[in-house]
Amino acid sequence: MTRLPETPVVIGAGPAGLCVAWNLAIDGVQVQVLEKTNEVGGLALTFQDGEYLFDLGPHNIHTVYRDIYTFLRKILGEDLCQHYPEIKIFFRDRFVSYPLKGIRVFTTLPLWTIIPAGLSFLWARFKMFIRNPQNDDSFESWIKNRFGNVLYNIYFGPYAEKAWKINASGISSYVAEKRVPILSLTDYIRRLFKNPPKHFHSEDWTSINNYYPRKGVGQITNYLAKGIIGNNGSIEKNVEILSIDGGDRRVESIRYIQEGKISTIQTDFLFNTMPLNDFIKILNLDVPEKVRKAASGLDYCSETLLYLKTSCSKTFDTPLTYFSSPKIKFNRVYDVRLFSHDCVPSGKSALCVEYTCNVGDEVWGASPDELFEYAMTVFETHGMLFRKDVDGYLVRRITHAYPRFRIGFEKKLETILDYLSTLENVVTLGRQGLFCYANVDDVLYMGFRATETLHTLRKKGIDYSSLFPRHMAF
Numbered sequence: 001m002t003r004l005p006e007t008p009v010v011i012g013a014g015p016a017g018l019c020v021a022w023n024l025a026i027d028g029v030q031v032q033v034l035e036k037t038n039e040v041g042g043l044a045l046t047f048q049d050g051e052y053l054f055d056l057g058p059h060n061i062h063t064v065y066r067d068i069y070t071f072l073r074k075i076l077g078e079d080l081c082q083h084y085p086e087i088k089i090f091f092r093d094r095f096v097s098y099p100l101k102g103i104r105v106f107t108t109l110p111l112w113t114i115i116p117a118g119l120s121f122l123w124a125r126f127k128m129f130i131r132n133p134q135n136d137d138s139f140e141s142w143i144k145n146r147f148g149n150v151l152y153n154i155y156f157g158p159y160a161e162k163a164w165k166i167n168a169s170g171i172s173s174y175v176a177e178k179r180v181p182i183l184s185l186t187d188y189i190r191r192l193f194k195n196p197p198k199h200f201h202s203e204d205w206t207s208i209n210n211y212y213p214r215k216g217v218g219q220i221t222n223y224l225a226k227g228i229i230g231n232n233g234s235i236e237k238n239v240e241i242l243s244i245d246g247g248d249r250r251v252e253s254i255r256y257i258q259e260g261k262i263s264t265i266q267t268d269f270l271f272n273t274m275p276l277n278d279f280i281k282i283l284n285l286d287v288p289e290k291v292r293k294a295a296s297g298l299d300y301c302s303e304t305l306l307y308l309k310t311s312c313s314k315t316f317d318t319p320l321t322y323f324s325s326p327k328i329k330f331n332r333v334y335d336v337r338l339f340s341h342d343c344v345p346s347g348k349s350a351l352c353v354e355y356t357c358n359v360g361d362e363v364w365g366a367s368p369d370e371l372f373e374y375a376m377t378v379f380e381t382h383g384m385l386f387r388k389d390v391d392g393y394l395v396r397r398i399t400h401a402y403p404r405f406r407i408g409f410e411k412k413l414e415t416i417l418d419y420l421s422t423l424e425n426v427v428t429l430g431r432q433g434l435f436c437y438a439n440v441d442d443v444l445y446m447g448f449r450a451t452e453t454l455h456t457l458r459k460k461g462i463d464y465s466s467l468f469p470r471h472m473a474f
């Protein structure tokens with residue numbers, strides 16, 4: 001039985017929302033997308049500044065979904081370029097390749113670091129072999145149990161606190177499981193001799209093919225947006241949603257303000273991709289107090305991005321460089337040219353310096369000049385880049401860059417999704433809408449799955465754990 005909605009509304013014009021709307025639009029359904037900002041693409045947009053094309057942070061495309069790869073190849077053709085996103089870590093004032101491979105393990109780090117780190121690593125592995133650790137729920141305990149105290153203290157702990165802006169003992173182990181490739185001892189030994197590991201982790205970019213659209217990740221979202229408009233759909237920008245209204249277990253209408261004018265639209269199916277906590281706030285149904293309370297306990301990390309246009313054709317050696325020291329305020333730099341030569345003018349380059357922060361903190365409030373001065377002081381001190389080589393700079397800020405996975409977030413999320421799954425005509429999806437660690441390929445996958453579900457939906461409500469099993473944290 002086919003059950004396509006007649007008046008669907010999608011909240012959010014990031015890749016998740018656009019993918020749902022695109023699927024509906026090409027099926028002949030008149031879909032309406034409501035977007036808060038004046039841009040399309042969400043976190044996966046590419047904006048132009050003069051001759052430069054910039055993403056909001058680096059967007060390396062690596063996917064385990066064969067059908068998403070096929071889809072991207074179909075829509076981008078030769079523009080889906082394979083690339084090699086080598087990573088370096090600026091660690092104790094020197095660049096270290098990541099992951100450490102072969103004999104380089106013994107040459108890039110000093111012996112007085114390697115020996116205690118190696119011994120504590122082996123001791124941790126030995127303890128894990130004997131029995132599973134009792135305390136394994138925080139980022140701190142998870143890493144210490146697998147990598148040992150020394151590596152935690154010198155690298156993982158300080159970096160995590162810098163990136164998540166809270167104490168590592170309060171960060172959920174979910175972050176480590178998702179972010180840190182953990183190999184077996186035999187895989188480490190294989191890697192030592194440059195063989196690929198047998199077990200694959202989705203964040204281990206060295207083990208899979210990596211792609212980048214020739215003109216930025218926005219090529220994907222622009223394609224979807226064009227398809228929506230070309231098939232009688234609409235994307236309303238600068239929309240502030242005031243309330244989502246309805247009756248028993250159903251959403252019926254959405255009230256919003258756009259350019260000073262208040263409108264109400266009717267809907268028979270709502271797809272949400274805006275941040276889950278904000279969504280619950282404007283959901284004007286009979287939402288239980290415990291659900292509202294759970295939603296108010298979820299929060300997101302923000303980012304401030306400083307883009308530097310440089311007059312030299314080569315700035316950094318590798319596309320991605322992580323800065324682990326807590327003394328340096330930014331945590332990652334991506335070299336735009338090393339992602340795609342077509343995103344910068346010939347003979348020039350650009351860097352994007354990422355500062356993780358919280359809305360309202362010192363970094364969030366810093367002016368572009370202050371952020372520039374700060375970054376250049378670090379770069380010049382270490383001979384990485386000089387002011388004379390910078391042609392110009394600009395700053396962008398992201399309020400919801402990463403869901404902040406505090407210990408206990410799973411329970412809150414479960415409470416919210418259990419409630420949402422009782423609504424007949426609502427699906428929440430995407431990185432913000434499911435409060436999950438998802439990449440572009442993941443949210444496209446969700447977009448396809450969410451629309452496929454409409455064709456087979458016979459029961460009331462949505463079972464999230466069967467619809468998006470890979471993205472459920474519980």
Ligand SMILES: Cc1cc2nc3c(=O)[nH]c(=O)nc-3n(C[C@H](O)[C@H](O)[C@H](O)COP(=O)(O)OP(=O)(O)OC[C@H]3O[C@@H](n4cnc5c(N)ncnc54)[C@H](O)[C@@H]3O)c2cc1C
Pocket residue numbers: 011012013014015016017034035036037041042043044056057058059060061062239240241273274275278303354398401402429430431432433438439440441443
């Ligand atoms: C710094 C950084 C680096 C990244 N690197 C990679 C990478 O290397 N590879 C990769 O695949 N992915 C990467 N990602 C992740 C990728 O960008 C996201 O997975 C993807 O954009 C999520 O899509 P989404 O549609 O779920 O959410 P979003 O892209 O966040 O879209 C949500 C949309 O909802 C809108 N919205 C919010 N509130 C409202 C409201 N009240 N009303 C209406 N609209 C609203 C937002 O403006 C936005 O347009 C990175 C992200 C960041 C921040």
